[in-house]
Amino acid sequence: MDKNDLTRELSRITETDDIFKQPDIAHIFIHHHKVIQSHLLPGLKVDVKEFKDHIEVNTIVEKNVKIDKPVHMCFGMIPEEGIQKMIIKNEIQENASASFLAHCAFPNAVDIQHIMDGTIKVGKNARYRYLERHVHGFHGGVKVYPHAKILLSESARFYSEFELIKGRAGLIDINYEASCEADSVLEMITRISGKGDDQIMIKEIGHLIGERARGFLSSRVAATGNTRAEVYNKLTASAAYARGHVDCTEIIKDNGIVSAIPIVEVNHPKAHITHEAALGSVDSKQLQTLMARGLSEEAATDLIIKGLLS
Amino acid sequence: MKNILEVKDLSLSLNGRNILKNINMEVWEGYVHAIVGPNGAGKSTLASAIMGLEGYRHYSGSIQFKGKNISKLSIDERARMGITFGWQEPARYEGLLIRDFLKAAAGNKNNDFIHEQLERVGLDPDEYANRAVDKTLSGGERKKVELASILAMDPDLVLLDEPDSGIDVETLDKMFEVIKEQRKKKRTIILITHSLAVLKQADHAFIFCNGEILKKDVAKKVIPYFKNKCLPCKHKNIPEEEGVQLG
Numbered sequence: 254m255d256k257n258d259l260t261r262e263l264s265r266i267t268e269t270d271d272i273f274k275q276p277d278i279a280h281i282f283i284h285h286h287k288v289i290q291s292h293l294l295p296g297l298k299v300d301v302k303e304f305k306d307h308i309e310v311n312t313i314v315e316k317n318v319k320i321d322k323p324v325h326m327c328f329g330m331i332p333e334e335g336i337q338k339m340i341i342k343n344e345i346q347e348n349a350s351a352s353f354l355a356h357c358a359f360p361n362a363v364d365i366q367h368i369m370d371g372t373i374k375v376g377k378n379a380r381y382r383y384l385e386r387h388v389h390g391f392h393g394g395v396k397v398y399p400h401a402k403i404l405l406s407e408s409a410r411f412y413s414e415f416e417l418i419k420g421r422a423g424l425i426d427i428n429y430e431a432s433c434e435a436d437s438v439l440e441m442i443t444r445i446s447g448k449g450d451d452q453i454m455i456k457e458i459g460h461l462i463g464e465r466a467r468g469f470l471s472s473r474v475a476a477t478g479n480t481r482a483e484v485y486n487k488l489t490a491s492a493a494y495a496r497g498h499v500d501c502t503e504i505i506k507d508n509g510i511v512s513a514i515p516i517v518e519v520n521h522p523k524a525h526i527t528h529e530a531a532l533g534s535v536d537s538k539q540l541q542t543l544m545a546r547g548l549s550e551e552a553a554t555d556l557i558i559k560g561l562l563s
Numbered sequence: 564m565k566n567i568l569e570v571k572d573l574s575l576s577l578n579g580r581n582i583l584k585n586i587n588m589e590v591w592e593g594y595v596h597a598i599v600g601p602n603g604a605g606k607s608t609l610a611s612a613i614m615g616l617e618g619y620r621h622y623s624g625s626i627q628f629k630g631k632n633i634s635k636l637s638i639d640e641r642a643r644m645g646i647t648f649g650w651q652e653p654a655r656y657e658g659l660l661i662r663d664f665l666k667a668a669a670g671n672k673n674n675d676f677i678h679e680q681l682e683r684v685g686l687d688p689d690e691y692a693n694r695a696v697d698k699t700l701s702g703g704e705r706k707k708v709e710l711a712s713i714l715a716m717d718p719d720l721v722l723l724d725e726p727d728s729g730i731d732v733e734t735l736d737k738m739f740e741v742i743k744e745q746r747k748k749k750r751t752i753i754l755i756t757h758s759l760a761v762l763k764q765a766d767h768a769f770i771f772c773n774g775e776i777l778k779k780d781v782a783k784k785v786i787p788y789f790k791n792k793c794l795p796c797k798h799k800n801i802p803e804e805e806g807v808q809l810g
Contacts, residue, residue, distance in 0.1 A: 473657075502657070538654040541616055544638040545648045546668035546716050553639075556667055560659030560695070 256289040263289075263327050266388055267356035272325050280325040283308060285337055294320060297351070307338035312353075316346040316376070323384075324351060329358035330365055333394070341371040343381075347406075350380035357387045362423065363394040371401035375409040375437075383413045389420030393449050396424040403431035403439075407463065410438045418444065418562050422451040422480075429456070435463030435492070443472045444562045447480030447509065458487045461495035461524070468497035468526075475558040476509030487516040490524035499528035504535055504558055567592035567720055567751050568613070573624035575612055582608045583622065584774040590720075593749035595742060597762045597782060599789055600771030601796040606755045607651070609771070610722045613753075614648040615641050628720070645719035651728050653709040655697050661708055662692040669715035680711040683744075685737045702729040710741055721745070724755045739764055759794070762786060772798060 260282050264270045272278045279297055282290040286308040288301050296318030302309040314320060330337050345351055359365050375381045389395050397417075405411050415427060422445055433439050439459050447453050453476070459468040470486045488497040503511040517526040535554050543553035568590035575583040583605050590596055598606045611619035613626055615638045625632050633641050656664065665677045678688035684707040694700070696708055706729065713721055727735050742764050745752055754761050762768060768785040770778040770793065777798075778788060792798065 536654065537617055538650070539656055541638055542650065542654045543667060545614055545642050545646075546712060547639055547642040547647075547670070548667055549639050550637075552667075556659065556663070557656060560656050560663070563658040563660075 259284045259331060260290040262331055263329050263356075263358055266329070266358045266360050267327055267386075269325055269327060269356060275322075278322045278325065279320070280327065281310075282327045283310070283329075283339070285330055285335060296320065296349075297324065306336075307340060309340040309342075311342045312344070314345045314349040314351040314379075317348045318346075318351075319349065320351040322352075323354040323382075326353055326355045327358070328355060328367070329360075330367075331361060333361050333363040334365060336366045336368065338366075338368040339370070341369055341401075343371065343373045343383075345375045345379040345381040345409075347376040348378050349376065352382035353384070355383065355385040357385060357397070359395045360388065360390045360420075361392075362390050363392050365394060366396045366398070368398045369400065371399070373401055373403045373411070375403070375405050375411050377406040378408045379406070380410045381412070383411075385413070385415045387417040387420075389417065389423060391421055393421035393423045393451060395421070396426075397422075398426045398428075400428040401430075403429065405431060405433045405437035405439060405466075407434045408436040409434070412440045413442065415443045415445070416562075418446045421449055422447045422453055424452045426454045427456060430458040430460075431468075432460045432462060433466040433468060436465045437463060437467075439466070439468040441470050443474075445473075445482075446475045446558070446562055447477065447482055449478045449480070451476075451478070451480045453480065453482040455483070456485045459489070459497065461488065461490040461497055462492055463495070464492045465494045465496075466490075466492060467495070469500070470498075471500045472503070472513070473561050474503040474511060475506070475562060476503065476511045477506040477558075478509065479507070480509045482509070482511040484511070484513040485516070486514070486528075487518070488526050488528075489518040489520065490526050491520040493521055493523040495521065495524040495526075497526040499526070501530040501532070502561065503532045504561060505533065506535070506554055506558070564591040566590060567629060569627040570609070570613070571625045571627070573609075573612065573622050573626065575608060575619065575622040577608070577618070582774050583612070586624070586774075586776060588769060588776060588779070590751060590753065591767065592719075592751050593746070594766040595746050595752045595754065595764055597754045597756055597765035597768040597785075598771055599756055599762050599768055599785070599793070600777070601757060601793065604771040605774040606771050607724050610648065610724055610753065610755050614638060614646060614722060616648070642716075642718070647713055647716055647718040647721055649709050649713055649721065649723040649726065651725040652702075653705050655700070655705065657695065657697050659696050660692070661694055661696055664696045664708065665712050665715045668712040672715070677715065680715045683714055684708075684711045684741060685734070686711065703731055703734040706730050707734060707737070710738060714741065718750070720751045720753070722753045722755065725757075726754060727756065727758050727761050735760070759786070759790060762789060772796070
């Protein structure tokens with residue numbers, strides 16, 4: 254496949270064909286360790302270094318620049334086997350705002366590793382949304398390691414969503430750790446559906462180190478088949494008026510096993526953090542309500558899970 | 564009168580306590596029926612047993628729907644025969660859209676049909692169809708969504724447990740309109756209630772006390788009895804000692 258074929262294939266799988274017709278939408282397509290297509294906008298700088306065994310992508314949204322429409326980043330591999338390793342640095346400078354939508358596609362994976370080591374810096378009063386959507390095949394042969402360190406400056410806002418609902422998760426090992434200065438806002442939401450023998454590990458940590466910093470960590474996992482899922486969410490608060498909440502809901506079906514460890518740690522008398530966790534089978538009343546409308550237990554369970562992960 | 568539902572010699576114990584004691588009742592097709600009585604009388608337990616809810620299926624005796632014994636059928640099998648149940652406090656679903664919730668009940672009919680059902684219960688489809696059936700809905704809104712999903716299913720027999728619980732006057736009026744509309748369509752409704760206002764919507768009523776049917780008659784005749792002798796309940800748990808004739 255040449256670059257055009259790969260671009261077409263990745264855009265088809267990730268349903269991003271439309272973006273090519275719109276000049277006000279920036280995008281960058283990376284297959285394996287090569288950029289195969291890109292389109293940038295003023296104020297958005299992307300510096301790429303391609304290596305044989307990895308790729309480095311440094312992105313900067315310059316000071317005071319507002320990018321209205323989401324920047325599409327499409328990462329993936331069409332072959333059945335291989336390793337895609339990405340070193341990512343994203344910087345959203347002071348007063349800037351941008352939303353990045355990362356599509357990660359491994360439709361034919363039999364033995365693929367997707368490794369992302371990221372550093373995200375959100376400047377003073379800047380806004381950054383990062384949505385990562387995975388499209389995997391049905392073999393479960395993907396190992397995904399998204400790891401990132403996130404730094405939020407004063408009054409910065411960072412919102413992230415990680416979603417893997419289509420196809421098999423394979424092995425997912427998420428490890429995000431954020432540090433939040435005064436008046437900043439951190440929101441990290443993860444939604445994953447595990448099937449077959451999938452293994453899901455989620456580790457999300459937020460440190461509210463500045464006064465009035467706020468944090469919210471949310472995970473939604475459906476573990477069906479023989480899926481094993483472990484969720485470790487930790488929020489610490491060490492400054493006055495820091496506020497936070499950790500929320501885990503994990504549903505199991507068949508032989509799925511889930512464990513969740515929500516940790517809250519408060520080191521300041523004027524800080525406040527709460528947590529809630531619900532693990533187990535589908536709620537009986539929810540299930541029976543749908544069954545009383547004529548849905549089979551299987552169909553009702555699927556609908557409840559679909560809603561939870563939507 | 565044609566019976567759509569017949570309960571024969573039904574007894575049910577929960578945690579060693581006899582909640583329903585040899586219940587016999589016939590429910591006429593196309594009418595609105597009320598099961599009234601004080602808290603703990605066994606009204607909701609009977610409705611749960613009719614629907615076959617979890618924990619309420621180990622009864623003795625039989626329940627026949629459209630002439631068929633449904634005692635061994637699961638909830639969804641009973642629903643597919645035409646029975647459904649509206650909960651006193653309906654379940655909430657994170658992320659599940661009202662549109663999809665109603666579609667599931669309607670057998671995936673189109674959006675126009677779903678919007679019609681929302682309008683029938685006084686909910687603006689533009690505002691509600693794409694909202695989730697979650698805790699952002701008020702109690703009254705959730706009750707209306709429950710009613711809309713029942714209308715979308717269009718069952719032959721509806722069991723409504725405490726339909727007036729937690730809702731405002733306007734919503735209650737809307738619910739009564741829907742009940743009247745269903746009566747016109749010859750659908751059968753069983754209202755589980757201890758409210759006089761709800762009882763007044765019924766054609767026929769059963770008074771429950773201490774797991775037994777204390778009285779059954781047309782609603783107009785039951786209303787004065789219920790009003791005078793059951794509000795407040797003078798014979799709770801001791802109907803026999805009061806010398807009341809059962810049946």
